[in-house]
Amino acid sequence: MGNNTLSRFMARQSKNITQFWRQFSRNKLAVASLFLVLIFALIAIFADFLYSYDFVTSNSLENALLKPGQTGTVYYHDKEITHTFILGSDNYGRDILGRLVHGARVSMIIGFATVAMAIAVGGLLGAIAGYKGGLFDTLIMRVTDIVLSIPTILMSIAIVAALGNSFFNLLIAISTSMIPGYIRIVRASIISIKDQEYVEAARCIGASDLRIVLRHILPNITSPVIVQSTLNVGSSILWASSLSFLGLGILPPKPEWGNMLSEAREFIQYAPHLLFAPGLAILLTVLAYNLIGDGLRDALDPKLKR
Amino acid sequence: MDKILEVKDLHVHYFSNRKTVRAINNLSLDMQRGRVLGLVGETGAGKTTLALSILNMIRAPQGKIISGSIRFDGKDILAMSKQELRELRGKDIAMIFQDPMTALNPVLTVGDQIAETIFKHEKVSKDEAWAKAEKMLETVGIPGARAKEYPHQFSGGMKQRVVIALSLACNPRLLLADEPTTALDVTIQAQVLDLMRHLIRTYNTSVLFITHSLGLVVENCDEVATMYAGEIVEYGTVEQVFGNPLHPYTRGLFGSLPDYSEGAARLRPIPGLMPDPTNLPRGCYFSPRCPHVMPLCEELHPTHTSMDGHLVKCHLYQENANVEQPI
Amino acid sequence: MSNNPSELPILQVRNLKKYFHVSKGTLHAVDDISFDIRQGKTLGMVGESGCGKSTTGRLLVRLHESDSGSIRYDGIEVTRASSKEMKVLRTKMQMIFQDPYSSINPRHTVASIIGEPLKIYKKVRNMQEYEEKVHQLMETVGLADRLYDAYPHELDGGRRQRIGIARALALEPQFIVCDEPVSALDVSIQAQILNLLMDLQDKLKLTYLFITHDLSVVKHISDDIVIMYLGQIVEQANTEELFRHPIHPYSQALSSAIPVPRLNARKERIILKSEVVSPIDPKPGCRFAPRCNYAKPECGEADPVLREVMPGRLVACHRAEMFV
Ligand SMILES: Nc1ncnc2c1ncn2[C@@H]1O[C@H](COP(=O)(O)OP(=O)(O)OP(=O)(O)O)[C@@H](O)[C@H]1O
Numbered sequence: 029m030g031n032n033t034l035s036r037f038m039a040r041q042s043k044n045i046t047q048f049w050r051q052f053s054r055n056k057l058a059v060a061s062l063f064l065v066l067i068f069a070l071i072a073i074f075a076d077f078l079y080s081y082d083f084v085t086s087n088s089l090e091n092a093l094l095k096p097g098q099t100g101t102v103y104y105h106d107k108e109i110t111h112t113f114i115l116g117s118d119n120y121g122r123d124i125l126g127r128l129v130h131g132a133r134v135s136m137i138i139g140f141a142t143v144a145m146a147i148a149v150g151g152l153l154g155a156i157a158g159y160k161g162g163l164f165d166t167l168i169m170r171v172t173d174i175v176l177s178i179p180t181i182l183m184s185i186a187i188v189a190a191l192g193n194s195f196f197n198l199l200i201a202i203s204t205s206m207i208p209g210y211i212r213i214v215r216a217s218i219i220s221i222k223d224q225e226y227v228e229a230a231r232c233i234g235a236s237d238l239r240i241v242l243r244h245i246l247p248n249i250t251s252p253v254i255v256q257s258t259l260n261v262g263s264s265i266l267w268a269s270s271l272s273f274l275g276l277g278i279l280p281p282k283p284e285w286g287n288m289l290s291e292a293r294e295f296i297q298y299a300p301h302l303l304f305a306p307g308l309a310i311l312l313t314v315l316a317y318n319l320i321g322d323g324l325r326d327a328l329d330p331k332l333k334r
Numbered sequence: 335m336d337k338i339l340e341v342k343d344l345h346v347h348y349f350s351n352r353k354t355v356r357a358i359n360n361l362s363l364d365m366q367r368g369r370v371l372g373l374v375g376e377t378g379a380g381k382t383t384l385a386l387s388i389l390n391m392i393r394a395p396q397g398k399i400i401s402g403s404i405r406f407d408g409k410d411i412l413a414m415s416k417q418e419l420r421e422l423r424g425k426d427i428a429m430i431f432q433d434p435m436t437a438l439n440p441v442l443t444v445g446d447q448i449a450e451t452i453f454k455h456e457k458v459s460k461d462e463a464w465a466k467a468e469k470m471l472e473t474v475g476i477p478g479a480r481a482k483e484y485p486h487q488f489s490g491g492m493k494q495r496v497v498i499a500l501s502l503a504c505n506p507r508l509l510l511a512d513e514p515t516t517a518l519d520v521t522i523q524a525q526v527l528d529l530m531r532h533l534i535r536t537y538n539t540s541v542l543f544i545t546h547s548l549g550l551v552v553e554n555c556d557e558v559a560t561m562y563a564g565e566i567v568e569y570g571t572v573e574q575v576f577g578n579p580l581h582p583y584t585r586g587l588f589g590s591l592p593d594y595s596e597g598a599a600r601l602r603p604i605p606g607l608m609p610d611p612t613n614l615p616r617g618c619y620f621s622p623r624c625p626h627v628m629p630l631c632e633e634l635h636p637t638h639t640s641m642d643g644h645l646v647k648c649h650l651y652q653e654n655a656n657v658e659q660p661i
Numbered sequence: 662m663s664n665n666p667s668e669l670p671i672l673q674v675r676n677l678k679k680y681f682h683v684s685k686g687t688l689h690a691v692d693d694i695s696f697d698i699r700q701g702k703t704l705g706m707v708g709e710s711g712c713g714k715s716t717t718g719r720l721l722v723r724l725h726e727s728d729s730g731s732i733r734y735d736g737i738e739v740t741r742a743s744s745k746e747m748k749v750l751r752t753k754m755q756m757i758f759q760d761p762y763s764s765i766n767p768r769h770t771v772a773s774i775i776g777e778p779l780k781i782y783k784k785v786r787n788m789q790e791y792e793e794k795v796h797q798l799m800e801t802v803g804l805a806d807r808l809y810d811a812y813p814h815e816l817d818g819g820r821r822q823r824i825g826i827a828r829a830l831a832l833e834p835q836f837i838v839c840d841e842p843v844s845a846l847d848v849s850i851q852a853q854i855l856n857l858l859m860d861l862q863d864k865l866k867l868t869y870l871f872i873t874h875d876l877s878v879v880k881h882i883s884d885d886i887v888i889m890y891l892g893q894i895v896e897q898a899n900t901e902e903l904f905r906h907p908i909h910p911y912s913q914a915l916s917s918a919i920p921v922p923r924l925n926a927r928k929e930r931i932i933l934k935s936e937v938v939s940p941i942d943p944k945p946g947c948r949f950a951p952r953c954n955y956a957k958p959e960c961g962e963a964d965p966v967l968r969e970v971m972p973g974r975l976v977a978c979h980r981a982e983m984f985v
């Protein structure tokens with residue numbers, strides 16, 4: 029009997045998942061985007077097999093600013109190799125494709141991890157402020173206002189300076205700047221939803237506060253959060269590069285897309301391809317995330333199910 | 335009696351989600367000058383759509399008047415230019431919308447709103463328009479001095495009266511009242527209807543009175559039309575329809591009412607729901623819910639049968655009556 | 662309210678008050694009301710929009726905290742019940758909400774809405790029992806089995822309201838607050854729901870507080886009636902008595918204003934003055950006086966108290982004797 033119940037439960041869950049996937053897969057663009065993000069992730073994971081890290085960070089000035097497809101001679105580990113620069117080289121003669129591949133590691137992590145952290149912290153605080161109201165609300169919102177009134181750049185510098193210059197602290201600095209946005213969005217959505225009669229109905233059937241927030245409120249505020257987070261992924265990658273420009277977080281010669289983009293700016297007239305490669309990578313990531321977000325939102329909305 | 339409004343073979347469709355909502359299907363209806371016609375029917379029957387069509391306010395891409403004609407005082411509304419329509423709306427035909435709050439602009443005083451309508455449609459100076467606006471408010475029982483107040487300073491019933499004053503400001507010849515009192519409670523509803531009756535008598539206005547409430551129809555109307563799935567299934571004077579309801583749907587409506595002065599233990603609702611307007615049945619639209627359904631009903635769509643002007647669209651009455659032109 | 666001692670009240674409300682603090686002052690939503698509800702009967706609560714009916718209903722099931730007064734349900738004081746006691750009380754008192762659209766969560770399926778109370782209270786031991794119970798509840802309220810996994814937006818108002826009723830019944834309560842359960846529905850669907858509520862009452866011996874502003878509905882369904890005006894009870898009586906002979910001028914106007922859907926039933930209407938009285942910091946004196954056709958200067962001086970002017974008839978009016 030118990031076994032039977034378990035199998036029924038499993039059947040129902042797997043049915044839900046299949047249903048979700050069927051729904052999501054109706055949006056071809058979203059599926060394509062998911063595929064793209066997976067490829068980027070695979071590239072990031074296997075970056076070392078594609079290009080060695082030392083290779084993409086060592087200078088070879090004689091190969092500076094090569095056009096895509098040109099070949100050059102590189103001295104690497106005291107050996108002379110003839111190398112084809114598929115996407116050309118930068119002003120230090122480093123392979124752009126190689127830097128892009130290694131940069132994917134850093135940039136993808138920054139893009140997703142900061143947003144995820146901001147959603148977790150901002151969502152929780154926003155949920156408490158919106159649902160509990162009263163003193164909690166006042167306290168959380170006033171602190172948010174204070175945080176917002178400090179220029180973001182100062183904030184980030186202060187955080188990195190206080191915690192020390194490491195990759196993880198960079199993530200904290202970036203996501204802190206995004207947290208107030210999520211607090212506000214989540215709080216506003218919760219306030220508009222918590223007076224709906226179905227929330228009162230849930231209280232009436234004895235649901236605990238936690239259950240009400242998790243089962244009844246959060247699922248109904250996914251769309252604004254998804255929209256906000258798709259905007260944030262791109263900006264956090266660029267934000268990281270601004271910080272590294274100031275000497276915080278990711279420092280050259282470590283490859284990172286935002287960094288590559290800002291370095292390339294100087295050469296826009298002679299070597300526009302330097303700009304295109306990282307720019308396109310960021311653009312594709314942001315776009316893909318946007319489209320996945322759209323697909324996710326639609327797949328989660330029962331009104332669009334069929 | 336002369337006709338003020340003649341609707342013939344009207345078809346109106348809405349388009350949503352790649353589906354066609356057949357909101358009005360082959361509807362014909364006449365209204366006489368100076369009379370009040372009650373239009374009843376359940377949610378989604380197409381009552382509001384009919385009123386909007388009369389003002390030629392169905393707009394692409396959501397909806398479209400597919401075919402048919404609507405003549406007001408002999409003039410074809412569907413053929414009018416934008417300029418002619420603007421003059422028609424508000425001046426000759428006025429509408430009271432289902433929700434009074436949507437008809438009032440929250441940032442203008444009620445006096446301004448009424449005066450503006452008068453100024454737009456009549457050859458008067460601004461001062462004269464304002465004076466007339468105050469007079470209109472007084473006719474609906476609101477002191478003229480309150481004309482300088484904003485809508486939010488009035489209660490629901492008073493707002494509804496302002497809307498009525500607004501719609502009657504230019505003495506329209508036809509008033510389309512779409513559930514004017516549903517949002518109000520009975521004591522305020524009584525006030526508003528009392529006033530409307532009085533104004534109708536004074537100005538000889540014709541009214542299309544849309545409502546869910548059969549009680550309001552019997553107290554306020556001269557004729558009644560029952561609407562179901564976008565067509566008129568029964569039409570007659572209040573005496574004819576209430577004295578002897580013919581169509582099974584009209585009878586069903588009566589059965590559903592917890593009639594205040596009768597001690598019936600159980601209500602007798604019509605079973606089931608109105609058919610999906612994107613997918614109407616082939617025969618009579620009411621046949622899936624009808625207690626008297628015959629094989630014929632599922633095959634053939636009935637036409638109107640007339641008995642002394644009491645029209646009904648039902649196969650039950652088809653054989654023994656002379657088939658007339660549809661109204 | 663009843664003369665028969667065997668019909669004990671299951672719910673006793675005494676001097677209940679609920680004020681809201683709004684920017685313009687204190688809004689007296691429920692201002693010192695007392696009433697009883699007899700076991701297995703329906704108490705109808707009528708009054709115009711904003712007079713405090715929903716607030717009263719919510720106070721009874723403790724969705725609002727009262728400011729003062731007492732609510733005794735079956736001997737337990739609801740206003741001071743601990744959260745543990747409240748948890749038990751919730752299985753006995755439930756509520757059906759006014760708006761069938763906003764009262765059910767658009768993201769949950771029919772089954773998960775109806776079954777949620779069963780999960781919260783662990784009323785079922787396993788999935789199979791859960792599914793059986795949900796199917797059984799759906800059958801009780803007349804929802805087809807095929808709707809088990811449907812989402813609310815696929816359903817019309819009448820079916821949605823049935824979901825709300827099934828959810829309220831899941832814990833097998835004895836008392837249900839019905840807050841205008843049919844106001845948003847069409848006449849024919851309204852009739853289906855009213856029939857269902859009355860059948861359930863017979864079958865499960867339920868007690869209802871039935872809130873509405875539709876007098877013909879309240880007359881049909883309730884045994885006793887209270888009429889509210891601006892946060893206070895102005896009249897309270899047995900349904901039949903009240904409709905035969907309304908005493909309070911507001912009740913008279915209400916009862917005269919009911920439209921009757923029959924020929925030649927036209928009757929004299931009492932048309933009230935259209936003064937508006939705000940529930941925010943109301944002045945002393947009778948709150949109905951500004952609209953009352955019989956008001957005397959003294960009506961504006963002291964608050965009228967609800968008193969028995971005839972056996973079984975409670976009225977709050979200074980001049981009640983005039984109408985007896
Ligand atoms: N803009 C629109 N797009 C698509 N369908 C619409 C639109 N407006 C109305 N409909 C559909 O057309 C039909 C008729 O609607 P209408 O508003 O005329 O009904 P009604 O009789 O006025 O109902 P109610 O009593 O609820 O006001 C309904 O099925 C409705 O869902």
Ligand SMILES: Nc1ncnc2c1ncn2[C@@H]1O[C@H](COP(=O)(O)OP(=O)(O)OP(=O)(O)O)[C@@H](O)[C@H]1O
Pocket residue numbers: 681682683688689690708709710711712713714715716717874940
């Ligand atoms: N949370 C709240 N905060 C402030 N005022 C409130 C609140 N809830 C209700 N009120 C006010 O209390 C009064 C009574 O409201 P309530 O909802 O009980 O009325 P009601 O009789 O149920 O009306 P309706 O028939 O419109 O549902 C109203 O004036 C309303 O504006």
Ligand SMILES: [Mg+2]
Pocket residue numbers: 381382383432512
């Ligand atoms: Mg309508």
Ligand SMILES: [Mg+2]
Pocket residue numbers: 714715716759840841
């Ligand atoms: Mg209410």
